[in-house]
Amino acid sequence: xxxxxxxxxxxxxxxxxxxxxxxxxxxxxxxxxxxxxxxxxxxxxxxxxxxxxxxxxxxxxxxxxxxxxxxxxxxxxxxxxxxxxxxxxxxxxxxxxxxxxxxxxxxxxxxxxxxxxxxxxxxxxxxxxxxxxxxxxxxxxxxxxxxxxxxxxxxxxxxxxxxxxxxxxxxxxxxxxxxxxxxxxxxxxxxxxxxxxxxxxxxxxxxxxxxxxxxxxxxxxxxxxxxxxxxxxxxxxxxxxxxxxxxxxxxxxxxxxxxxxxxxxxxxxxxxxxxxxxxxxxxxxxxxxxxxxxxxxxxxxxxxxxxxxxxxxxxxxxxxxxxxxxxxxxxxxxxxxxxxxxxx
Amino acid sequence: xxxxxxxxxxxxxxxxxxxxxxxxxxxxxxxxxxxxxxxxxxxxxxxxxxxxxxxxxxxxxxxxxxxxxxxxxxxxxxxxxxxxxxxxxxxxxxxxxxxxxxxxxxxxxxxxxxxxxxxxxxxxxxxxxxxxxxxxxxxxxxxxxxxxxxxxxxxxxxxxxxxxxxxxxxxxxxxxxxxxxxxxxxxxxxxxxxxxxxxxxxxxxxxxxxxxxxxxxxxxxxxxxxxxxxxxxxxxxxxxxxxxxxxxxxxxxxxxxxxxxxxxxxxxxxxxxxxxxxxxxxxxxxxxxxxxxxxxxxxxxxxxxxxxxxxxxxxxxxxxxxxxxxxxxxxxxxxxxxxxxxxx
DNA sequence: ATGAAAGCGCTAACAT
DNA sequence: ATGTTAGCGCTTTCAT
Numbered sequence: 001x002x003x004x005x006x007x008x009x010x011x012x013x014x015x016x017x018x019x020x021x022x023x024x025x026x027x028x029x030x031x032x033x034x035x036x037x038x039x040x041x042x043x044x045x046x047x048x049x050x051x052x053x054x055x056x057x058x059x060x061x062x063x064x065x066x067x068x069x070x071x072x073x074x075x076x077x078x079x080x081x082x083x084x085x086x087x088x089x090x091x092x093x094x095x096x097x098x099x100x101x102x103x104x105x106x107x108x109x110x111x112x113x114x115x116x117x118x119x120x121x122x123x124x125x126x127x128x129x130x131x132x133x134x135x136x137x138x139x140x141x142x143x144x145x146x147x148x149x150x151x152x153x154x155x156x157x158x159x160x161x162x163x164x165x166x167x168x169x170x171x172x173x174x175x176x177x178x179x180x181x182x183x184x185x186x187x188x189x190x191x192x193x194x195x196x197x198x199x200x201x202x203x204x205x206x207x208x209x210x211x212x213x214x215x216x217x218x219x220x221x222x223x224x225x226x227x228x229x230x231x232x233x234x235x236x237x238x239x240x241x242x243x244x245x246x247x248x249x250x251x252x253x254x255x256x257x258x259x260x261x262x263x264x265x266x267x268x269x270x271x272x273x274x275x276x277x278x279x280x281x282x283x284x285x286x287x288x289x290x291x292x293x294x295x296x297x298x299x300x301x302x303x304x305x306x307x308x309x310x311x312x313x314x315x316x317x318x319x320x321x322x323x324x325x326x327x328x329x330x331x332x333x334x335x336x337x338x339x340x341x342x343x344x
Numbered sequence: 345x346x347x348x349x350x351x352x353x354x355x356x357x358x359x360x361x362x363x364x365x366x367x368x369x370x371x372x373x374x375x376x377x378x379x380x381x382x383x384x385x386x387x388x389x390x391x392x393x394x395x396x397x398x399x400x401x402x403x404x405x406x407x408x409x410x411x412x413x414x415x416x417x418x419x420x421x422x423x424x425x426x427x428x429x430x431x432x433x434x435x436x437x438x439x440x441x442x443x444x445x446x447x448x449x450x451x452x453x454x455x456x457x458x459x460x461x462x463x464x465x466x467x468x469x470x471x472x473x474x475x476x477x478x479x480x481x482x483x484x485x486x487x488x489x490x491x492x493x494x495x496x497x498x499x500x501x502x503x504x505x506x507x508x509x510x511x512x513x514x515x516x517x518x519x520x521x522x523x524x525x526x527x528x529x530x531x532x533x534x535x536x537x538x539x540x541x542x543x544x545x546x547x548x549x550x551x552x553x554x555x556x557x558x559x560x561x562x563x564x565x566x567x568x569x570x571x572x573x574x575x576x577x578x579x580x581x582x583x584x585x586x587x588x589x590x591x592x593x594x595x596x597x598x599x600x601x602x603x604x605x606x607x608x609x610x611x612x613x614x615x616x617x618x619x620x621x622x623x624x625x626x627x628x629x630x631x632x633x634x635x636x637x638x639x640x641x642x643x644x645x646x647x648x649x650x651x652x653x654x655x656x657x658x659x660x661x662x663x664x665x666x667x668x669x670x671x672x673x674x675x676x677x678x679x680x681x682x683x684x685x686x687x688x
Numbered sequence: 689a690t691g692a693a694a695g696c697g698c699t700a701a702c703a704t
Numbered sequence: 705a706t707g708t709t710a711g712c713g714c715t716t717t718c719a720t
Contacts (some may be wrong), residue, residue, distance in 0.1 A: 006417065006501060007417060007476070007478050007502075008417070009501075010476075010501070010698095012458040012696095012697060012698085013697065013698065013699095014697080019648075021558065021705050022706075022707090023697080023702095023706065023708080024697090024699090024707090025698095025699070025706080025707070025708085026705085026706060026707075027697060028698070029699090029706095034700095043705070043706080044705070044706080047706060048705080048706085052560040062472075062473040062476055062477050063473075063477060063698080064477065064478045064696090064697055064698075065432055065477035065478050065479040066413045066414045066417075066419065066475075066478045066479065066696095066697085067411065067414060067478075067696075067697035067698045067699095068697080068698065068699090069410045069413075069414075069479075070410045070414045070696090070697075070698075070712060070713080071354070071409060071697075071698045071699055071711095071712065071713095072698085072699080072712095073350065073351065073410075073712080075410065075479075077458070077479075088447060089444060089445075090434035090439070090440040090443040090444055091437070091440045091441075091636070091637070091638060092638060093432070093435070093638065093639075094433045096434040096440060097435075099432075099434040100433060100434055100435065101695090102459075103432060103459060103461055106459075106462070107461035107462045107463075107464065108461075108462075110461065111461055111462070111463075112458050112459065112460050112461050112462075113458065113459040113460075113461055113477075114421070114456050114457065114458055114459075115446075115447060115450075115456065115457040115458075116453055116456050116457075117447055117450035117451035117452075117453075117454065117456050117457055118450070118451045118452075118453075118454040118455070118456075120451065128406075132354075132406055133349070133406050133407060133408065133409035134351050134354075134408045134409050134410045134411075135410065135413075135419075135421075135456075157350060157351055157353075158351075158400075161571065185698085188680075203680075209678065216718090229373040243418070263638055265481060266638065266640060267638050269640070270430075270640050273640075278411035283428065291638075291639060292435070293435070293436065293637045293638075293639045294435060294436060294610065294635075294637075294642045295437075295608055295610050295612060295637045295639065295642075296613070296614045296617075296642045297639045297640065297641065297642065298639075298641065298642060300642045356693095356712095356713060356714085357713065357714065357715095358713080358714095366690075366691090367690065367691050367692080368691090368692095368713090368714080369690080369691070369692085369714095369715075369716090370689090370690060370691080372714070373690095373715090376715095385689085388689070388690080388691070389689065389690095392689085392690085406715075407713085408713055409713080410711075410712095410713085411713035411714045411715095412715090413715080414696060414697075414698095414712090414713075414714075415696065415713075415714045415715055415716090416696095416714085416715080417696080463718090526706090630714065639720060
């Protein structure tokens with residue numbers, strides 16, 4: 001086995017050139033072709049080129065990616081930054097979709113993906129510096145509300161695209177929160193529901209806000225009464241107030257719970273099972289996201305499917321456009337779909 | 345908003361030095377401290393240092409990560425390579441665990457993580473070249489059987505550690521497949537089972553093989569009869585033969601199905617539900633992995649929990665050791681735990 | 689306590 | 705068709 005002493009004794013372009021008896025530049029061009037407009041292939045004779053390629057193969061030459069990146073000012077690396085803490089927990093279906101989209105997007109453009117680590121205990125400036133340090137060519141951002149790093153990115157040179165939530169000054173890719181909420185309100189009204197408990201997010205963010213407001217509006221248009229509830233977002237368990245409503249007098253009891261996001265709905269379903277509340281007989285439940293897991297769930301949830309993978313892939317596409325100095329639309333909205341399960 | 349024209353007009357160390365009226369080197373040391381043994385902080389007077397730091401702040405100086413990496417021969421990037429095709433689908437709980445472990449591990453060592461894209465249509469040599477190009481300092485490998493890239497990595501300078509399966513020549517981190525299988529066999533024998541249907545993998549790989557052989561051995565020791573079944577691994581649906589066994593004459597019907605991996609078990613459970621076969625009354629089911637999802641599952645599976653996240657984190661630790669030229673053990677095995685659910 | 693020089697591996701621009 | 709020169713931004717070594 002070879003020594004594991006580092007890349008130092010790897011052959012360089014100079015080594016190849018020397019071994020083939022040509023100049024460094026000749027080797028460079030023979031192996032990777034000229035970058036600029038360049039006068040076609042006439043630069044190097046086919047014989048020399050073949051000899052150089054063969055020499056490179058023999059020596060086991062692999063170009064130094066860092067030197068290349070240094071020279072070209074291009075790393076072929078796309079980064080991902082999430083405002084929600086350091087960890088990108090891929091067990092969350094939303095994150096899994098995002099990661100999958102990042103990968104597919106990067107693969108399509110022959111880029112590699114960088115997930116940052118160790119931002120946890122860093123200051124805004126340190127994180128920002130790391131992002132714009134030139135390590136990556138572009139960035140997909142999952143913005144959290146009022147994130148100062150995201151604010152700085154808006155004014156930076158770094159090509160960046162936001163997903164899931166709009167950010168003023170950054171091109172964003174989102175799902176049709178408004179359309180989805182309307183779809184849901186209309187469906188529930190048709191099914192004969194008159195009173196809805198709407199569970200929303202405690203953190204004020206663009207997308208949940210849009211969903212809530214547009215649901216309220218659509219509900220009003222359908223004569224649906226809506227009670228808004230704010231469970232603790234970390235656990236999403238059923239609050240005392242919610243429990244009281246569901247077990248209270250029939251004439252003020254909601255017949256359906258709409259959750260701003262599927263995870264909240266699943267947590268609610270689990271609590272219903274725990275309290276012996278039957279779904280959908282006692283209460284119907286609907287979500288928003290369209291989570292799919294490999295593990296067959298307890299219930300097939302009625303929900304609005306949001307194409308997060310596609311959203312993220314699209315964001316990567318836009319980042320590539322920006323990198324190549326093309327214009328991109330400030331907002332891209334992808335359509336959603338109503339999925340009728342067995343819970344509502 | 346600033347122009348998005350690239351990093352070119354970012355201030356360099358020279359700019360900072362010039363603005364502060366000092367030499368480049370002085371600025372370098374003031375901002376990042378001397379790398380080598382170096383004679384403490386006496387190098388630069390506190391006054392100069394402060395002035396330089398202040399100047400850097402004013403100019404919005406951020407060091408060029410690529411130039412740094414070029415100089416230091418160190419990118420602070422850890423890569424991940426999977427032999428199983430290009431896509432690292434984070435929806436698979438195993439992959440989610442691995443990704444999570446990679447992130448946590450990288451975070452602990454202040455490294456960033458690179459997920460490769462676009463290896464799909466590349467040759468062994470191209471993939472290998474990309475891996476050893478210097479873009480990353482070290483690599484975590486999820487080896488697939490007889491993968492030529494993995495073979496080449498064994499002989500390369502690149503610090504690399506395998507997970508889940510051992511690879512000759514590479515330090516590996518695995519789970520205790522043998523112990524887990526014994527745990528399961530013993531548990532099932534105690535529960536009074538006498539005939540087991542064992543579902544295994546169609547691809548011949550180290551870890552599944554270990555599980556199967558050690559289960560067979562432990563089963564024999566407990567007078568358990570084992571029938572081995574090889575469902576099509578992509579779908580994992582119940583085969584005709586399996587169905588025949590489960591609905592056939594009682595005296596040759598297995599009382600429990602053991603699946604080499606949880607996903608196979610869940611697929612089997614879904615099929616049982618479909619055919620009206622009751623679990624665990626008609627047939628008990630057990631798995632291996634200990635998948636946990638956010639969505640409450642149909643059944644709480646009896647299984648052996650394998651700590652894949654910890655395995656991967658450990659692999660990152662070892663990669664860091666290798667990078668720093670320390671010795672690491674050729675094999676690390678992490679303990680597993682029997683999880684008694686409601687299916688067996 | 690600070691400065692000057694050299695060079696990491698590569699390619700664009702300008703010779704020949 | 706090929707060679708020479710210069711330099712990307714940074715740190716290490718050796719002067720001062």
